[in-house]
Amino acid sequence: MLSATVALGAVVALLALYVYKSVRTYYALKAFGGHWSCGWSRLWMLRTQGSGQMNKIFTEINLKYGSTARIAPKFLVTSDPELFRRMSAVRSPFTRGPWYAALKLHPERDNITSYVDEGKHAEIRNRMAPGYSGKENLHLEQDVDEQLTKFLALVESKYVAKPEQEIYKTVDLSRITSYFTLDVISKVAFGQTFGFLDKDEDPFGYLENLAQMLPAIIVFGVYTELTKLLKMPAMKAALPKSTDKRGLGRVMGFARDRVQERFGPKAVRRQDMLDSFIKRGMSQEELESETLTQITAGSDSTASALRMTLHFVCTSPPILERLLAEVNSAIETGKISRPIITDAQARQLPYLQACIKEGLRIYPPVTGVMAKQVPPTGAMIEVDGVEKFAPPGTQIGWNSWGMMHDQEIFGADAEIYRPERWLVRDGGEEEEEEVQRVQRMNETVTLCFGYGRFGCLGRGVATMELNKAVIETLLRFNLQSCNLAKPFNEKVVGFYVHTDMNFVITARKQEGEKAGFSQLRGGIVDAGALAGAPEE
Numbered sequence: 001m002l003s004a005t006v007a008l009g010a011v012v013a014l015l016a017l018y019v020y021k022s023v024r025t026y027y028a029l030k031a032f033g034g035h036w037s038c039g040w041s042r043l044w045m046l047r048t049q050g051s052g053q054m055n056k057i058f059t060e061i062n063l064k065y066g067s068t069a070r071i072a073p074k075f076l077v078t079s080d081p082e083l084f085r086r087m088s089a090v091r092s093p094f095t096r097g098p099w100y101a102a103l104k105l106h107p108e109r110d111n112i113t114s115y116v117d118e119g120k121h122a123e124i125r126n127r128m129a130p131g132y133s134g135k136e137n138l139h140l141e142q143d144v145d146e147q148l149t150k151f152l153a154l155v156e157s158k159y160v161a162k163p164e165q166e167i168y169k170t171v172d173l174s175r176i177t178s179y180f181t182l183d184v185i186s187k188v189a190f191g192q193t194f195g196f197l198d199k200d201e202d203p204f205g206y207l208e209n210l211a212q213m214l215p216a217i218i219v220f221g222v223y224t225e226l227t228k229l230l231k232m233p234a235m236k237a238a239l240p241k242s243t244d245k246r247g248l249g250r251v252m253g254f255a256r257d258r259v260q261e262r263f264g265p266k267a268v269r270r271q272d273m274l275d276s277f278i279k280r281g282m283s284q285e286e287l288e289s290e291t292l293t294q295i296t297a298g299s300d301s302t303a304s305a306l307r308m309t310l311h312f313v314c315t316s317p318p319i320l321e322r323l324l325a326e327v328n329s330a331i332e333t334g335k336i337s338r339p340i341i342t343d344a345q346a347r348q349l350p351y352l353q354a355c356i357k358e359g360l361r362i363y364p365p366v367t368g369v370m371a372k373q374v375p376p377t378g379a380m381i382e383v384d385g386v387e388k389f390a391p392p393g394t395q396i397g398w399n400s401w402g403m404m405h406d407q408e409i410f411g412a413d414a415e416i417y418r419p420e421r422w423l424v425r426d427g428g429e430e431e432e433e434e435v436q437r438v439q440r441m442n443e444t445v446t447l448c449f450g451y452g453r454f455g456c457l458g459r460g461v462a463t464m465e466l467n468k469a470v471i472e473t474l475l476r477f478n479l480q481s482c483n484l485a486k487p488f489n490e491k492v493v494g495f496y497v498h499t500d501m502n503f504v505i506t507a508r509k510q511e512g513e514k515a516g517f518s519q520l521r522g523g524i525v526d527a528g529a530l531a532g533a534p535e536e
């Protein structure tokens with residue numbers, strides 16, 4: 001009887017403690033608005049992350065409750081560029097939050113994206129940064145050109161439709177743009193491609209495996225403490241391993257083999273990224289883990305920027321026309337190398353740059369919340385002019401979509417793809433204001449790549465790919481979406497999973513569309529006009 005009373009007392013005490021803690025947590029961030037349930041549980045956040053539309057839901061929340069709002073008991077989300085910069089700045093007291101632990105791809109080993117320990121992150125970043133620069137990676141531009149040439153040849157040989165010869169074809173742009181970026185990143189990272197473009201298929205089942213892992217990515221992103229379970233033997237066995245025949249494990253195996261080739265008496269030598277990392281003392285194990293991270297960090301992000309830019313340019317004829325006019329005139333005046341434009345030349349073409357920036361803005365490739373943590377002193381956060389206190393340990397995630405669609409920064413038509421917004425309207429007294437408007441947009445769009453001590457190391461590689469691939473594709477091909485009413489399926493899970501992005505591709509004639517029309521006119525038989533109003 002006594003022991004039953006003690007047990008009951010213990011249950012009641014535990015329950016009271018739980019209620020006390022929950023109420024305290026609820027009030028700690030009450031000043032920040034948000035869905036009512038977010039103060040009590042993480043289920044709303046889980047449902048949102050799993051909805052496939054986290055970007056749009058977070059944006060609705062920020063618009064309704066303020067630029068920094070609550071999405072879980074100890075979690076806020078922000079669309080405020082100022083706060084994002086403050087948290088990521090070099091000497092900021094904010095640190096990476098536990099959220100980053102979900103980016104650990106290996107059961108034991110962390111990687112540059114998953115280190116929560118600031119010292120370890122800074123140390124590995126210092127050793128890796130030089131390898132990403134063109135100075136230490138002498139093959140970078142040549143590697144990108146080689147893969148782009150293969151990409152263009154694949155489209156040319158396999159996917160160009162010729163309806164006049166009754167050759168009808170379509171191609172899923174999301175699939176082939178991923179093949180391009182995956183082969184670029186493997187060549188840049190290991191000196192050898194995976195072979196996606198050579199085979200025109202996913203040789204390792206990597207993309208398929210990534211899609212299967214999405215539910216785990218979503219759950220771990222919300223319940224980060226569950227990542228500790230990965231250390232359990234049963235869970236370890238289920239994780240990808242470098243001995244796997246397919247999927248992420250097969251990619252790990254490929255990375256392990258390429259790294260191994262750089263060590264030992266017959267070591268392969270190549271002045272590239274891997275070589276730069278080895279020179280800075282990175283061990284074989286560190287390299288295996290880091291190179292795998294490069295693949296996941298550098299492929300989907302760039303592929304989505306490329307396919308979305310192509311999609312928006314090709315579905316807006318005046319934009320396509322203006323872009324082609326800019327590039328064709330640069331070709332005529334000898335300002336552009338053929339067959340592939342150089343990165344430096346592409347950076348001199350204002351309208352091309354505007355199209356690329358607008359593509360990144362309207363579809364910021366990374367939508368993962370990349371949560372930073374409030375320092376032990378707590379922090380005052382300004383929300384639309386009102387100062388609010390965030391207690392120590394609060395995680396603050398990033399709403400990239402909301403930030404890049406902010407009408408105050410990008411204009412009332414921020415929902416529309418309009419590269420012209422990036423061009424300074426010159427002349428008149430308002431020129432200074434114009435310069436500031438565009439500068440503010442520039443400073444915001446670069447946040448697509450993160451900022452400060454967490455900023456993307458692959459930015460130079462990604463922009464080089466975009467600078468070349470967008471224009472070289474458009475110079476050679478017309479791209480027509482097969483279904484403008486539903487151009488693609490989309491699931492947003494921290495990045496975009498696009499499927500069925502089907503396009504008809506035809507060869508672009510040298511003289512532009514005119515050549516195509518005149519040919520057509522030559523052999524045409526008038527099929528007559530549609531019947532007009534019915535006769536009563």
Ligand code: HEM
Binds near residue numbers: 112297
């Ligand atoms: C358009 C393409 C890309 C976008 C938008 C992008 C964006 C980002 C973002 C938002 C972050 C994290 C910032 C944070 O934690 O606050 C990041 C980190 C990183 N990215 Fe990228 N990225 C792109 C392409 C690439 C490429 C091609 C590579 C590799 C060649 C790469 C390598 C990395 C690495 C290594 C990090 C970790 C940096 C660190 O933790 O210090 N990224 N990127």
